[in-house]
Amino acid sequence: EVQLVETGGGLIQPGGSLRLSCAASGFTVSGNYMSWVRQAPGKGLEWLSIIYSGGSTYYADSVKGRFTISRDNPKNTLYLQMSSLRVEDTAVYYCVRGNGGSYLGWFDPWGQGTLVTVSS
């Protein structure tokens, strides 16, 4: 079964750092393009970052320079290292697999999400 399971969320103070993990099963993270998407409480969806099978990475302007996407191929796990966290980063963070033959595609599956709360 194709599945994504995120962990690592929690309560963190503004300015702090946190690393989210996303364990994949049923497919290889290294052979697909993977993204992180977040959803602030009561709000819509915001794409954050992508990593391609070749290792290239891209970021939304809102997190560029603060967040880093990476993966561990033997562990088949995707990561999102978040630093200089702000109150407005409070959200549920989802990892997703990209689909489609081009370098841009639709998202499926989605993990269950992990909640990050940035507050003093």
Place this chain on the structure above:
Amino acid sequence: EIVMTQSPATLPVSPGERATLSCRASQTVSSNLAWYQQKPGQAPRLLIYGASTGATGIPARFSGSGSGTEFTLTISSLQSEDFAVYYCQQYNNWPYSFGQGTKLEVK
């Protein structure tokens, strides 16, 4: 950045009725558009990709149409489990962008 605009924000519909949701792109996205369904407390679920191709396991009552800048998601006969929030997403240009969502509520 391509801005995706969904309408209406909320759509009151009775079970068994047909629901039509709209999504407009600020510039053409060809057919590179997906629709997702999100129920409270759950992750989004892929419904449609390529503007009109149903994802695996999605009931036939869900259908998508459109290309360029105007897209429609139609639910032919609403079931109780269909009351949720629906998002469109373009994947034609960087960065990816989502609409703000349409909430289907019981009339």
